[in-house]
Amino acid sequence: MLICEPIGFTMEQVEIFRQRFRDEFITERYSGKLHLAFINTWCLAGIIACALNMHHPTLKQFLVIPLTFLYTNLFEYFGHRFPMHHRYNALKAVFKRHTLQHHHFFTNTRMNCDSPNDFKIILFPPVLLIFFSLFFALPAALAIYHFFSLNAAMFYVATTLVYYLNYEWLHLTYHLPETHFIYAVPGLKFLRRLHFQHHDIKEMDKYNFNITYPVFDLIFGTLKTGSR
Numbered sequence: 001m002l003i004c005e006p007i008g009f010t011m012e013q014v015e016i017f018r019q020r021f022r023d024e025f026i027t028e029r030y031s032g033k034l035h036l037a038f039i040n041t042w043c044l045a046g047i048i049a050c051a052l053n054m055h056h057p058t059l060k061q062f063l064v065i066p067l068t069f070l071y072t073n074l075f076e077y078f079g080h081r082f083p084m085h086h087r088y089n090a091l092k093a094v095f096k097r098h099t100l101q102h103h104h105f106f107t108n109t110r111m112n113c114d115s116p117n118d119f120k121i122i123l124f125p126p127v128l129l130i131f132f133s134l135f136f137a138l139p140a141a142l143a144i145y146h147f148f149s150l151n152a153a154m155f156y157v158a159t160t161l162v163y164y165l166n167y168e169w170l171h172l173t174y175h176l177p178e179t180h181f182i183y184a185v186p187g188l189k190f191l192r193r194l195h196f197q198h199h200d201i202k203e204m205d206k207y208n209f210n211i212t213y214p215v216f217d218l219i220f221g222t223l224k225t226g227s228r
Contacts, residue, residue, distance in 0.1 A: 009107055009201055017104045018114075025120060032116030036172070038126050043165040046133070050158035057151045064144075064155035070215070072163040077216035081209040099204070106175060108199040113175045122172050129164070137161075163212070171195075171211050197224050 083091040084098040105121045106113075113122065137160050145153035173182055174195040183189055191213075198208035207224035210217045217223035 009104075011110060014104065014107055014110045021101060021105055021121065022117070026117050030117060030120060032119030032123075035119050035123055035126065036116075036168075039123060039129060039165065039168055042126075042129060042133070043161040046161045047158045050154040050161075054151050054154050057155070061149065061151045061155060064152050065159050068156050068159040069163065072160060073210065073213060073215045076167065076211060077209050077220070080211065081205075081222070085205040085209075103199065103201070103204055106199055107201065108196050111175055111196060111199060112177050118175075119172065122175055123168055132164075133161075167212050174211075194223075194225065197226070 080098075082088075083094045085095070087095045102121055105118075113119065137157055141153040141157045144156050170188075170191065173180075173188060174192045176182065178189070178192065183192070194208045194214060194217075195211065198204055203224065207222050208214065208217055209222060214223050
């Protein structure tokens, strides 16, 4: 059984790695479109449920939105900078999937996916979304409900799901051709360039760890917009 360990970064080696990964991990039953549809459905259903359970929110409760944004942006930054790019025994599967697989499937000279089935190496597995929703977002929401209010808890869950959905869509967009119509959206090409910089093998554990918005890359001095 192949484990898809690194084999090099020439164009030919990247193509060999891609085919090995597809042969081992992408079965005929897998559908990238259904994978993306599940993520959209799960997140949108949760967001709608939160909206339906809010009643006369106050201005103070709306402050949960920017606070949750900053929290999730920080979580994204540290999760990407450390367990995804450094080998810790308890989280070695995360390191393997990201550094040893994602960063060998996509390099800064070969960033585009070839078909929707390549979404398998871009999007988080559905089981991980369910796990984080039930064992991280839900307990935090219950604590917020207990200490503050139901509206605050609903704002927290909704913002977390919006952020997660935004993360998946942005990351997927970065691995689409730059000629794709989605790049008519202002700012996307800039964010894409940051992600390309991160996929340089010499840069990937040093710069641009925010996949979405480089708030904490800027704060911690790991933002790189071009060659230095």
